[in-house]
Amino acid sequence: MDDKDALDGAVIAVAGAAGPAGRATLLRLAEAGATVIGADADVARLAEAVDAARYAHGGSTVTGDTVDLLDQRATQAWADRVEGEFGRIDGLVHLVGGWRGSPTFAETDLADWDLLEKLLIRTVQHTSLAFEGPLKRSDRGRFLLVSAAGASHPTAGNAAYAAAKAAAEAWTLALGDGFRKAGDEQGPAAAATILVVKALVHDAMRAERPQAKFAGFTDVKDLADRIAGVWERPASEVNGTRLWLTEQQ
Template identity: 40%
Template sequence: MTGSEGGGGHGPGPLTVLVTGGSGASGIAAARALSAAGHRVATVGSDPSRIRQAAEKAGDRVTPFTCDLAVLEQVRRLRDDVTAAFGTVDGVIHLVGGWRGAKGITDQTDDDWDFLERGAVTTLRNVSRVFFDDIAASATGRFAMVSSTSLAKPTAAVASYVAAKAAAEAWTLAVADGFRRAAEAGTGQAAASILVVKALVDDDLRRAHPERKFPGATDVADLAAAVVRLFGTPSTELNGARLLLAG
């Protein structure tokens, strides 16, 4: 697929959606569901081989790109590459994060914090800054991240994790305010949303741990279906919303 096939959802035709964290189970599921819904999908990972294999699993309309999203200059080059191939994007589904835990407050390590801050916060900041104007200009612009129900009642064992997720949520809500101001100025109808889960589960995880029941977990296929619904739901219902996905 080349850029000659369309310029994204700023005009007629299918939308162009960027899925970050595309090598993981949730990224593959989201890319597959968006592709099945008729959208052009650019999926992003940091490992060239893994993201190519993931894109093949997700479907023919899914194109892989390699980028370290924690490096701003690489994200800027990613935008140039995606725009050259498909035109400007209409949406970004941000599925990069990671998890680290501990026993309590005193053993929360700096290494774990650096990992979580880089994965959950820095990548989101970079992607949202670089792609903000494109999404804001789209008639169906969407930005979404995945967060955790644990933010409602943080525990000592996951202090670093919930703090990083809280920062990512706050940034996303600020993006939502930016989209609101753009819409009031007559630019697009974009929305930024937070998809909230207790945990995510997929078939491979179930096979690897047949003894576990995964209570309250959301299947990645259900997350993917929620992602697709974002593009068919009015922005006024989504912008700044925390959407709880029941397990």
């Protein structure tokens, strides 16, 4: 089964859809035949991302919702609205990101943690709680978290970032355990999967730093391909797993 078959007619929500990874993912999922609903707090950038995906794939349904994912009620309302309008939800791709770091461990600013806890953990909590029910009801439900290798190998200057990513991974694996327990002898019907990168790179970054090698970085287009590919594999094979897109640490 290729992703065109696996995603044809699927309804996929993308949280954090306005950034470079979100734009690439909207395009890729639309290309595979999915109905795609992007959410972001940045109205203008979200509109640009949605319009780009619509233009590239004229026959696809790509829409955007301005949602504050730090508001649990608003996130739940978004999930309810998507399921009510389209009749099902087959995936939630979590692409909300952010980074803060320091030169040394001693120079860590706990204000960085306050920000990263919201962006990298709270949004995972809200989306997973809101979308768990619809994903369980789907015959191909997938919750996908994009994480960083630093969660497994934290460095002194990345304490807040690595800890936040590790917490988000633990939360996602707990969701996967819930999917496992809700399954039958055939295994879980839905899956929670973590895609691990060192860092992401896109064309604008390369244009700004033409001499940089970005060693070990994952291009956002390659990330989008791997995201789409998760639907090609059985839920039992990808549930509760980390899929490494960079060297495993």
